Amino acid sequence: MEENKKYVLDGFEYETKEDYESALNEQKGIQFLFKKYNMKDSKVATTVYNNAIEKELFKTQTGISFMYELRKKISNTGKIEAEELKTIKIKNVDKQKKEEVQKLSDKIKISIGINCILAIVIVAMIIIASTSGNANIMNYEAKIQNKYSSWESELKEREKAIKEKEAELNISNDNK
DSSP states (O other), X not given: OGGGOOEEETTEEESSHHHHHHHHHHHHHHHHHHHHXXXXXXXXXXXXXXXXXXXXXXXXXXXXXXXXXXXXXXXXXXXXXXXXXXXXXXXOHHHHHHHHHHHHHHHHHHHHHHHHXXXXXXXXXXXXXXXXXXXXXXXHHHHHHHHHHHHHHHHHHHHHHHHHHHHHHTOOSOOO
């Protein structure tokens, strides 16, 4: 149902909802300008026109039509010639979208590059941790078991040596 919906504003049909919403915002901006400024005064209208051109406020057909009508109104007063007014810049929508896609593509490439570097760092950390002689989360259990088993064998050797010495000296543990 949404696919067949037409987005029409001021006699212009917009292809996407986003473009239509941009045109609505521009229309609200135009209404604001008429409420705030006396557009019948050619000096005020010229200032508004020049500021809108410099700041590239209007990009949709609705906004550009307003700028064209304002330009005609200013030049029809006879106080300013049309050649003296700044020209209305019309940006190619496809070109804008291509630029946006290119920027996103560049950001994705940078993100992938950073992720690859981080993955390499993580692999290097795992290799270092697994080959390190120090106890760490990957080999702590084996290290502790080896340490205790070496203590146990050392204690057994000492106990055996003590028993041999006791036997040699005829010392008995039967002092009860």
